Amino acid sequence: MSLPTPLYKLNAVQQKSVYEPSEDTFLLLDAIEKDIQWLRSLQPQIILEIGCGSGIVSAFLNQAIGGNVTSFATDYNQHALECTMETGRLNGVKIEVIQADLDNGLEHLEAIGGNVTSFATDYNQHALECTMETGRLNGVKIEVIQADLDNGLEHLENKVDILLFNPPYVPTESEPSNVLERCWAGGANGREVVDRLLPRVSRLLSNKGVFYLVALHSNDIPNLLKSCPDLEGTVTMERRCGIEHLYIIKYKRK
Template structure:
């Protein structure tokens, strides 16, 4: 079993502004560990996590892929989350490169079809549209969970970027809940972006039925 990254450097006051790792985080870690052999054989050169929060997930990925991944990129709209992610990398002797930005907007041209691993545990909780938009504008902890209509308002915005970022052999891991309509997500990604998918892990956590979906290019 691969140990969870050391997060003892983060304080309670950090978690007032940054999402604390929870069941949705851990199912993503477990999916990556489950795919460790494939991820290692991929020999990735670039990984990108959208909304890195505490930095736990990218740091965990680095413990699997090691130095074979030359660049661990993370974005977060929340500047405090960027600082926490960078600190988590340092605490675990991993160099995470942070970009304080919404989704992957500043990176699209430079990373065109060159990202081998994309990770996204999005704000998936269904809320009213204005709440999701307000949370993104506030650039604080609310942006880590408020997902708008069907919990897909922010995730849908990123889907149009995935096909431009993912390398020919790339793997995109997405956390979703049943309310997000996972079959529809899979259909749209296949029809609109020629990305095939499968559910690699499912788990019930309280009232949430969590899934991790893996997307790859059609060959």
């Protein structure tokens, strides 16, 4: 089985601030495809992507899960939210975007039910715009939220069935100088952003929930596998891409 890669497009403004799909993106898509039968068996109701960028991950997962899917995407970057909505439009998927810092701004999601719902978050407005467009291109509904990590997600505690995060993971010594650098600059050991989220993941996931995280070899993979309280981490896929050795870590409840 080979699932199609969602359509997406970034305009000239978005290209300056939204992370375009790259090797790490496609590795995450491959990991999702590898697990798709199992993910379908979970009968997920809520899907959340933090830092949605172009939106193709949310669009891909929603198309693969099938059914009447509603997706939510969060990002602090308005351009990312616009891109995500357009991605949804291009793919026949409705993606609702919410601008937030991690999870701030999600208070209105307190009451959620019905069919599959997907959320995608990103701090970058350009990335959210791209995610919406990716959803549109692929006929997938994705709700996008501008946020920094998961600030404000307390109303989603123990409700998220599939959580996705491709964080800034590249080790850097200085603060990012622009929005695009913020997409990949991970600070010391490439862990500054992801380490803010990991302690919160267990509270977000439902009893059957699963969390997919993109990581780099220099992020200390053995430590990452043990860094989500109450969750068991395993490497589900890895790939060398030039000088980078990329991993997809899957966390489930013990």
